[in-house]
Amino acid sequence: MNDILKLGNREFTNRLFTGTGKFRSRTLIPEMLKASGSEMITVALRRVDFAAGDENILEFIPKNVTLLPNTSGARNCDEAVRIARIAREAGMGDFIKIEIITDTKYLMPDNEETLKATKILSSEGFIVLPYVMPDLTYSYKLIDAGAAAVMPLGSPIGSNRGIKLKEIIEILIENIEIPVIVDAGIGKPSQAAEAMEMGADAVLVNTAISIAEDPVTMGKAFSLAVQAGRMGYLAKMGGESKTAIASSPLTGFLR
C-alpha cells in the first residue's frame, strides 16, 4: 500500500510522530525510535545544549529521523519566532512546531499568538506545524497563514486521557485540506488507533511513550496501533449503527 504523508519537502510512511521529553534516560530515545519506526521526533529547543558534546540531546537522535524542533516555553509570538530562528541557525532544519503557552496549569495553546507566529515563520520558509486548540475558523486562518498542517490537542497535554475533543477534531478532519496531526492527550495505543480511524493524518505521542515502564515496547505498540487505525480508515469502515442492518437491503426491491 502506497500511503504517504507529505509535509513540506518530506515524505513519511510512518504516521507516528514522537517526542524527546520526560524519558528517564535519553539512551532510550534511539531504541524507542528504532522499535517504533517513527520518522519524525519533536525536540524542545530549550533543552538542547549545543555545547554539551556527547550529552547534547540531538546526539541521541539517528540522522534518518526528521527533527521537529518546538518552541516549548514561548509565551508569545515574538518568543516563538526567536526560538524558531535559533533552532534553524543551529542546523535543526526547517520544520518547526509552534507551541505558545501562557497557562502552565493546563498547557492550553494561545491560538491568536500562534497564528501570528505561523504567518511570520512560514514567510521565512519554515515548514510550520502549529499546536492549537481545535477550532475550524482558526484552522482556515492558519492555512491562509501558510501552516503545513494543524496539530490540534486531543486533550490537555500530558494528561493521557484520550481524545476528549473528538467531535471538534472530526470537524477539522472533514473540512480542512491540510494534514491534521492529533497532538497531546493520547494516553494509550487504542486512543492513537481511534484518532487514526477518525481520519487524522498522523498523531504525535510523547508522554504516553516516555513515562511507560518500557518506553521501547510502548513505542512499538503505538506504531502498530497507528498502522491499524490508518488501515481501518483507508479500508472505509461501515458506519456505526445502533440497530441491526439486514445484509440484504430492505429497499432492494425498488430497483
Next chain:
Amino acid sequence: MSFSDVLKKYENFDFDNFFKNVSEEDAGSSLDKNKLSETDLLNLLSPAAESKLEKMAKRSHDMTVQYFGRTVSLYIPLYISNYCSNGCIYCGFCASNKISRKMLTLDEIEKEAEILKQTGIKHVLVLTGEAENITSFDYIRSTLILLAKSFPSISIEVFPMSVEQYSELKAIGVDGLTVYQEVYDRDIYAKVHPYGRKRDYEWRLECPERGAKAGFRLVNIGALYGLADVRKEAFINALHAKYLDDKYPDTEIAVSFPRINSSEGGYIPSHRLSDKTFVQFLTAFRLFLPRVGINVSTRENAEFRDNILTLGITRMSAGSNTAVGGYSDDSINNVPQFDISDSRNVTETIEMLKRSGYQPILKDWELIK
C-alpha cells in the same frame, strides 16, 4: 485580592483543634479525591494522615511521573556576598554575627562562573545576604549581565525588589526568583526578625507576586521549618503557592521545604520537622498542586535526598558551595548561611540520578533576547 486577603480568611481559624479532630477516614477520603479542596489539604497535613503515608507517596509518585516524567532539573547556587543588614536570629549571615564578610568582585564572579560552566549545568541561582546598601541593585545587575553570557537560565535569591526592578533584571536574562517568607506566623515573624528591612512582613509576603508580575518564568517560595508550628506553616505556604499558580498561570510556581533541625549559627529551632512529616508535606503538596515544582536543596543529606527523589521532587541543587568565592578557591571557609548536608559534587549527583532511573536536566531554557 492579594494574598494578605487570603490569609485573613484563616486568621482566627483554630488549626490545633481542626488537626486534632481529623480522623484517618477523613484523611483517606481526601486522598481519594481527584481535586483537593483546602479542607482536603488540611486533612492530609494532619497527624492522622500519617497513617496514609504510603498511599500518599504512591499517588504523589504517579502524579509526578505523569506531569514531569522521571526527570529532575538541576541548578547550582552561587553565593556572591554574605553581607547582610537584617537581624534574622536563625541565620548565619545575621548582621550581628561577627563573621568575616566578603563580596565578590566582577572578576571573582567571572572565575566562579568559569568553574560552574564546566559542570554542564546551565541554570544558576545567584544568592546574597540582604544588604541593599552594599550589594546594591546596580551591583547585582552588573553581576547578572556578566552571568547571562554563560547561563541561559538565571534565578536570584537576593533582597526583595519592586516590580520595576525585577522587570529590569528580566530584560537582562533573569528568569527565576526565589524568596522564602521564612515564617508566615506574624507574631513569630516579628520576633525572629528584630531589625532590618526584612521586618516588613507585607513587603516580603508580596515579593513572589511582584516577581510573577514582572514576568519571571519561575517563582520559588517556601517556609523555613523550625520557626513555628510546622503544619500551619505548610498549609499557609501551600495556599500561597495555589494563589500564585491561579493568578499567574504563565509563571511556574515551585516550593521548597527548607528546615532547621540542628543548631545553626547558634540558633536552636523551637519546632521540628521530622523526616516523616517532611514526606507527608511533600506528597500532600503534590496532591493539592499537581504541577507545582518541588525543590530540595543540599540542606538535606544525601541519603534522604536519594530516598525522596521518587516521591515528587522536580528540582534539586547540585554541588552547592555556600561559601562566598568557594568554587574557585577551596581554601575559603567563611561562615555559610546554613550547613550543607549533601556534599556530593555535580558529577556524583548526576550519576546518582541516572542510577535511580531519573534523567538529570542540565539545561531547560534558551536565552532569547
